[in-house]
Amino acid sequence: MPAETRVAIDRETDIVTARQKGRELAAACGFASTDQTLIALAISELARNIVVYAQRGEIIVKSEFGERRGIEIVARDQGPGILNVALALQDGYSTAKSLGLGLPGARRVMDEFEIDSAPGRGTTVTVRKWVR
């Protein structure tokens, strides 16, 4: 059955909550344990971006049983937004002294990736992964 979980992100401990909820939903959705870990990892990276750059926001994890079985993660914040999206998607690019693998990494481990961001308007990242 399709399900949805929302986790408000405004402290770094919320990152752990978000990825645990995400893993639970991924398991219920029928993902193998390897993929559950990949999904938890992607959530971790997206949630951390919220904490580091926007301070607060939310992670919504949805399981989808439409035409295909899968999971959708939406990471949304009202933070400063990203000035140069293309640059932020490059490996190793970071404005916060991190490894700069968050966004490009999340994109790599998921099947679909969308980003909507502009300075002053916040950032919404949507990723999806399908059960193989």
Place this chain on the structure above:
Amino acid sequence: MREMGLTAQNIERRRNFVGLDSDDSKRIVRIQELVEGHLEELTSVFFAFLGGIDEARPLLGNRDIIEKVRLLKKEHLSEMVRGEYGTDYIEQRVRLAVVYSNAGLASRVFLGAYHHMLRALGVLVMKHSEHDPMAGFESYMSLKKVAFLDIGIIVDVIVFERERVIRQQQEAIRELSTPVLQIRERLLLLPIIGVIDTQRARLITDSLLRSIRANRARVVVVDVTGVATIDSKVANHLLQTVTAARLMGATAIVTGISSEVAQSLVGLGIDLVKFNTVGDLQGGIEEAERLIGYRVIQTTDNGAAEHMKEA
């Protein structure tokens, strides 16, 4: 149903494709009584056609199946004129289609039989609409939409079932083609043969990591002698495998990179510094043994060797 994505949403889309709506249901219900009165006869047309051709033998040759299919077909006809084409209706179509598919009935053969049955149905309807041929024609055209909805489902199920078999076979071949062998305590050999794509690279890495834990491996020899081509993408996959093994505490040694491959990799500007490479498989295993602390001592003249572990 779910595997095939046959959700309520999808079923509605399918109805839209053939243009089936509530007006059609009303027109079809008008001929319901007529069709119900001729179920046996119409079903026989379907099976008479199948009886005349060789390709249907797997289905008709089995007495148990034929009884079941006849029953399902009669049920189908009666459902077809009830005017309800929701999830229940589609579920019944899928059940029947799975029986066809398991019996090896090809879609072209099914289509032939279905066509003959529809034709008989048309003749029947027109014969009983002499007073109002237009109304009879309309009912028949509406029923034809249901028929096309059915055909869409049946053909999809037959294709889906066939693909499922192919997927299972591919899975089996994949597993066979990535064996992880334990050649000594703590020492694994991963011979990679054939083409490495992203999907296969993931499987190889996954099975290697699980073997490392199961065998408590300290060194893994990855032999790529049998890999058809190594381009930057394949090299990257290999690097991921090696890195993942290292994260689990195992050292990976890559062997079997031919001089052509080495040259082309260098030409492509691919950095192999992270690869612990040894020329051939034998050298790789010797290096692995050294790392773990084995010493190979020749004990007799005929070359039989004994392995000793250093204290």
Place this chain on the structure above:
Amino acid sequence: MVPILKHGKFLIASIVSALTDQDLIQLRDELANKIGQVRAHGVIIDVTAVDVLDSFATRTLRDIARTVKLRGAKIVLVGIQPDVAFAMVQLGLSLDEVDTALDLEEGFSHLRRGEERSRHAG
């Protein structure tokens, strides 16, 4: 909270719960202090129970390793699970500067081998 146990010349930190950033930072600071206090020769960080190592955790573990090495001790990270290792490489993470071993037992023998080697050399 990550408890740090002392075993002979070695310190063992077993990360038992889902890892928060604060846990890691605290671990880094405590290890740096404790190495001096007990004159530890080696440190084992056990992540057997950790279900995800993301880019932050990876970077912090690397920083911990650098700190420990600067304090004159060896360090080995043990117990990364197959799924975790797989996910890390998919994301593009590696821990090139940090020695790794399969589990606690292997971690100990790794550190002991290192001790013997330096004794022979010295």
